[in-house]
Amino acid sequence: MPRYSDAQILAELAGCAERLGRSPTMREFGADSGARAHPQTVVEHFGSWNRAQRLAGLVPRRFATKDELLGQLRTLGDELGRTPTGKDLDERRATLPSKSLYWQRFGSLSNALRAAGFDVPRRDERAERALEQGRLVAQRLGRLPRFADWRRARSRSPAMLSEWQVYRLFADGRGGWTAFRAALRERLARSGVDIGADGRLAGSKPRGS
Numbered sequence: 001m002p003r004y005s006d007a008q009i010l011a012e013l014a015g016c017a018e019r020l021g022r023s024p025t026m027r028e029f030g031a032d033s034g035a036r037a038h039p040q041t042v043v044e045h046f047g048s049w050n051r052a053q054r055l056a057g058l059v060p061r062r063f064a065t066k067d068e069l070l071g072q073l074r075t076l077g078d079e080l081g082r083t084p085t086g087k088d089l090d091e092r093r094a095t096l097p098s099k100s101l102y103w104q105r106f107g108s109l110s111n112a113l114r115a116a117g118f119d120v121p122r123r124d125e126r127a128e129r130a131l132e133q134g135r136l137v138a139q140r141l142g143r144l145p146r147f148a149d150w151r152r153a154r155s156r157s158p159a160m161l162s163e164w165q166v167y168r169l170f171a172d173g174r175g176g177w178t179a180f181r182a183a184l185r186e187r188l189a190r191s192g193v194d195i196g197a198d199g200r201l202a203g204s205k206p207r208g209s
Helices: 006-020 026-031 039-046 049-055 066-080 086-091 099-106 109-115 123-141 147-156 163-170 176-190
Strands: none
Touching: 006 026, 006 039, 006 049, 026 039, 039 049, 066 086, 066 099, 066 109, 086 099, 099 109, 123 147, 123 163, 123 176, 147 163, 163 176
């Protein structure tokens, strides 16, 4: 039976991870034709599979520490050049922890992102942002925006919240877009803008998007 040094085993772990594109499980390591050591040998040398992975510079996929999870979010953010989203994690399921793991460890993905140093507005802040963006869109259109209006406006200004984000922010036992338009109507009225029953702003002529 061949004997391996710690350095040789760690090199094999790192090599397996490079071939897979992610930290290997014991089963994946055992099935890797490029890895000579048996997974149990790894455990016997280092006391546990997770400890061996960390010593090899890898992050255990299921048992990552909070610091490791946050580090992976920061690395992803650097790669993307923006705050990561749940969709970004879904698209990288093979190499990154799942959204559910962040929920389990931090209570929500938003909490994890804040802990990682990203600027993630809270719900009331996002609602305020939606209403301010809605005010600008309404003034440009001359009427309260419809769902499709918002989609077109966002296609020109990607920094806007998406129409579905706005919908979910205001959905509370009734249609989210109806609730948003009602809140926007109230916001505009408080600023002295008269709005007709048809949603048109006083003095405005009908316009497209």
